[in-house]
Amino acid sequence: MMIDARLGRPLVGVVCDRFFAGEHDLHSAKHSYVHALMTGANVSPVLIPATRGIETFDSYLDAVSGLLFPGGASNLEAHRYGGDAIDGMLVDPDRDHVALALMRGAAGRGMPMLAICRGFQEMNVAFGGKLHADIHASGHSADHLEDLSEDLHTRYRYRHEVELTPAGMLSTLANAPRVRVNSLHRQGVASFAPGLVVEARAADGLIEACRLDGHAFALGVQWHPEVMLEHDALSRALFEAFGASCRRYRHASDQADAHQKA
Numbered sequence: 001m002m003i004d005a006r007l008g009r010p011l012v013g014v015v016c017d018r019f020f021a022g023e024h025d026l027h028s029a030k031h032s033y034v035h036a037l038m039t040g041a042n043v044s045p046v047l048i049p050a051t052r053g054i055e056t057f058d059s060y061l062d063a064v065s066g067l068l069f070p071g072g073a074s075n076l077e078a079h080r081y082g083g084d085a086i087d088g089m090l091v092d093p094d095r096d097h098v099a100l101a102l103m104r105g106a107a108g109r110g111m112p113m114l115a116i117c118r119g120f121q122e123m124n125v126a127f128g129g130k131l132h133a134d135i136h137a138s139g140h141s142a143d144h145l146e147d148l149s150e151d152l153h154t155r156y157r158y159r160h161e162v163e164l165t166p167a168g169m170l171s172t173l174a175n176a177p178r179v180r181v182n183s184l185h186r187q188g189v190a191s192f193a194p195g196l197v198v199e200a201r202a203a204d205g206l207i208e209a210c211r212l213d214g215h216a217f218a219l220g221v222q223w224h225p226e227v228m229l230e231h232d233a234l235s236r237a238l239f240e241a242f243g244a245s246c247r248r249y250r251h252a253s254d255q256a257d258a259h260q261k262a
Helices: 031-041 060-061 093-109 118-126 169-174 233-262
Strands: 012-015 017-021 024-028 044-048 068-069 113-116 130-132 160-164 178-181 188-191 196-202 207-214 218-221
Touching: 012 024, 012 031, 012 060, 012 113, 012 207, 017 207, 031 130, 031 233, 060 093, 068 093, 068 118, 068 169, 068 178, 093 118, 113 233, 118 169, 118 207, 118 218, 118 233, 160 207, 160 218, 169 196, 169 218, 169 233
Parallel strands: 012 044, 012 068, 068 113, 113 218
Antiparallel strands: 017 024, 130 188, 160 178, 160 196, 196 207, 207 218
């Protein structure tokens, strides 16, 4: 198991988006996720490219002690969950290929995962759930939708409350029955994947957070805790708990490696 030799922090993989900037084909992740991992989770992030050229993922899973599946401008392709495509919707088939495979692989290893916004939707699809391609068209509140005419700071304000599942992971971290969140998304859960457990719902009934049952730390949230890290108690607690789980996973892996060599 690799670690950051200078800081002694576990390596955590961040799944990239793939997109064009002008004529340039890029793989990237927003700095807000990298910053939150370094300062909130106390881990060392490494970027994992989004390309369908990757056929096997064991080398990536062997190298890291956790995975972050961030938000993104694109949506999952409809065929991934048996839905109908919407003309003009931005998709990222390369990210879909990488994210869904890594998520299933990490689940099989008990590796910590934190999935945010698009990542939350990937989590539902990876384990057999379906999505609304457009939640507003499906009757859900406009409070979920992003207004691109607003400046970035305004756009990521608290949008609505979510009700936290009693005795769930999030309600324990928040020490509260409900919290306000900065939820911005077009797709959302239509049918919930078997094996996932609801952690939070919005007032309109839409599932906004979940965890993988029986897993030490595999949590997905529809909102953006990486943006609220500096002043939101639950956001800080969420990244701290994720980092602690990654360190426990690394320690257990190192112990297993040492036992094998003995």
